[in-house]
Amino acid sequence: MALLAITGNFDRKGGQLLEPHTFMHVSCGFTTREHDYLWENYPKNAKEPVGAPRFPLWNYLEREMQAMDMPRQILEGTPYPIRAVFALGMNARMFPDSARMFRALESLDFFVDTDLFMTDTAKYADIVLPACSSFERGEFKPYNGGLAWYTSPAIAPLGQSKSDVRIITELANYMDLPDEQLKEGYESFIQKYVLDEYGATTEELKKVDLPVKIAPIAEHEDLMELKRGLATPTGKFELKSAIIEQHPEWGLDALPTYKDPLDDADPEAYPFVFTSGSRIPNAIHSRLRNVPNNRSLRPKPTADMNEADCRRLGVKEGDRIVISTARGSITVCVHPTLSVPEGLVNLFHGYSEADANLLTDSDHLDPYSGFPAYRSIRCAVRKEG
Template identity: 35%
Template sequence: LRPGTDGALALAMMNVIIGENLHDKDFLDKWTVGFTDLKKLADEYTPERAEKITGVPAAKIREAALLYARNKPAKLHMSSNSTTHHANGVQNHRAVILLAAITGNIGVPGGNILGPISNLKTNDITLHERVAKMPPGVGSTRFPIWTERYHEMQSNAIADQIESGRPYPIKALFSPGLDIQFFANSRRLVEDLNKLDFIAVTEYFHTPSTQVADIVLPIASWLERPILLTDYFGYTKLIQPAVSPPGECRTEWDIYAGLAKRLGFGDLFWDGSFEKCVDHILEPMKITYKDLIKHPEGIKLELQPRPAKHYEKTGFQTASGKVEIASSVLAKHGLEPLPVYKEPPESPQTQPELSKKYPLVMTSGARVMAYTHSQFRNIPRLRKLMPDPLVDINPADAASRNIKTGDTAIISSPRGSIKMKAKVTDTILPGVVSLPHHWPGEANVNALVDDTTLDPVSGFIPCKSQLCQVTKD
C-alpha cells in the first residue's frame, strides 16, 4: 500500500467486518469505550474509498477483512515502526491494533495476548519526579503525552528550541551517543548545533556526530562494562565485563555518576556505587548484586501462564479499565480520541503542485541483516554484505528515468539531495522508493525528511512517507 495510509486500510477493514456483522458485540459492549463513534467513522471508509487512498484493490481489502474476522482466534503480528513513523503515525497504529478489539481477539489463546505473569518487580531510577520540578525538557510541552508516558524529552524538537530560545535558550549539550543521522532535516540540525557554546558526546568511534562536538568521551563497549538484565529470557542476570576498557575509555555509569557528583546530586547515583544501584533496583525482589555474582547464569524469575481473558479480573490499564477506542488520554490533551485517518502532509493528494516536481513517495528504514541503525558499517566483514546504500525502485519508474541496477541515483526532496546506488526491483510498488536509514555523509536519507510535521502524540518524524524525485547521476 502507499506508505502512510495504514489507518485508512484498517478503517476500511472495520467497515467490512462491521457491515458483515462479524464484530464481537459482547466484548465491545462490556470491554470497550467508543465503539458507536468508531462505527460512524468506519462507515465513511468503504473499500472503494480506501482503494483510492491506499492503492490496495477494494476486493483485496474485503478479502483480508473477511479472512481475519472469520478465522478466530486470529493474531495481528506487526512492527510499530512501519505504522508510527508518519505524521499521523500513532492514530494509524491505533486503527490497526483496534481490529483485534472489534473482533474480540484480545486475551484469548491464538489471539493477541500478553506474556506470562512474572514476579519481576523493580524500583524506578529514572528520577522523573526530580525532573518534573525542573524547567520543561526539550519537546515536553509540545508532546506532553510522550513525556508523561515514557519520562523522556522529545529530542526531535531540539532544533526548534535552539532557534526560538523558548521556553529557555539552549547553550550547551551533553549527548550520550548523539546520532545526527537520526534527525529529520539533519542538515538544519547540524547548523543549529554549531550555534551552541559547548557540546560533549560519548562514543565508541568517530562518527558524523563527533565532528560537531567540542569533547568526545570514549566509552566502554558492552564487552567492557557490567550490564544488569532484569528480565533476560525469564532470568535476572548480571553480565560481567569480559575485558577491561582500553585506554581512557570509561563506563557510562562512571561518567554519569561523576557528572551527578559535580552537579550536587551524587547521592542520587549512590555516590558512584554500581553495586548499590543494582541493589536498589532489585530490592522489591530481595535479590542483591552479590546474589547475582554468585549466580552468573542468572536467577530464574517465577513465571505463571496468564489466564485467558485476564481482563475480566484485572481490567485494562486505562482510566476506564476498558479498551479505549475513544482515548481519554488523547481527549484530555485536546487531540482526536478516535483513530482518525489523516493524509500525510507531504503526499500527491495533499500537495499536488509539489508532487509535479517530486512525484515519488519515499519510505525509509527497512531493516537489513548487516547493520543496526547507524552501527557496524565500519566492520569489514559486515560491510561486504551491503557495501553501498541502495535505493529500491520499481522497474517502471527506473525505465522512465533510464536507471539500471548499480547506477548512481540522486534522490531529492524539498530539503536537499543525496546519492545512493540503484536497485531495480519489483518488490517495491510503482510510484514508491525505499531507502535505507542511517548511512553517513551524502547518503543520509533523513536529510531529505521534513522536520516540521511531527506526529502530535509521539513527536516521531514522518520518515516513511515523504515526496521525492529520483534521477540518474
C-alpha cells in the same frame, strides 16, 4: 490494537497479551521498579522537557523530552534557550533534516558526547568521552520466563574508555548532584529497584554461566487483565481516549482516525514515496558504520527500488540516480529488487556522503508522539545526467 479488541482478541491467548513493565522494556514476565526511581528523583520545579508544549500527550504519558523538537528549540530559543548538551552516542544523522540538527549542534556554547568512535556527530563536540563497547562492560539482563543474568566483560576497558553509566555516576559525584542513588552507581540501583523484590543479588548473578530463574511467572488466564481493570481513566480498553477527551486544548482526536501519512508535497512533482527508517544490520545507527568489513557489505549508498520502476526510469543495477524532495537532493546508486513495492524508494540512513535524512522533513512529525515520518516522504527520482 483497536481491531484486536473489537474482534475479541485482546487479553486472550493467541491475541494481544499485556506484559508487565520490566527493566529496559524487555518482556520477561516480571515487574521492575526503575520508574519509581525516576519519579522519586524527578527535579522539583524543573522546566518542562524539550518538546512538551508541542507534544503534550507524549509529555503527559512519558514525562521525558521529545528529542525531535530539540534542534528547533536550540535554534529558536523557545520556550527557553538550550546552550549546552550532554549526549550519549548521539547520531545527528538519525534526525529528520539532519543538516538542521548539525547547525543546531554548531550553535551550542558547549557540547559533550560519548561514543565508541569519532563519528560525524562527535566531531562537533567540545569534549568526546570514550565509551566502552559491550565487550568491555557487564550489565543486568532480564530474559523471557523470569530469567536474569549479570553479564561479565569479555575484555578489560580499552584506553580510557568507561561505560556510559560509570561516566554518568562519576559526573554526578563530581558535581555533587542531589541524587544519592545515582551517585551510588549502577549495581546499587539494580539491586534496590530490580532484584531486592526477588531475593537475588548482583553478585550471585555475576557468578552464573547462564541466565537463571529469579521470578515466578503466573499462568495467563484469558480476560484476566480486563476483569482486573486496565491502567486507563475508565479501567477499560478505550476505543476513544478519555485522557485526550479531557484535554481539548491539545487539539488531538480522541478516536483513532485515519489520516494520510504522506507529507503535503505535490504528488505530480514528487510521485514516489521515500523511506529512510529501515536499518542496515551491519551498521545500526552510528555504530560500526566505518569498520571496513562491515562497510564492505554495502560500501556505497544504494537505494532499493522496484524493478518495474527501474525499467521505466531506464536504470539498471549500480546506475546512479538523483533522489529529490522539497528540501534538497542526493545522488546514490540504485538496486532493482522485488523486495519493495512499486512507487517506493528505500535508502538506509547514516551515510555521510549521501545522508538520507537530508531529504526528510523535520516538521513532518506525529502530533501524538512526536516521532518523525521516516517512511512517508514524497520524492522524485531521475537517472543522473
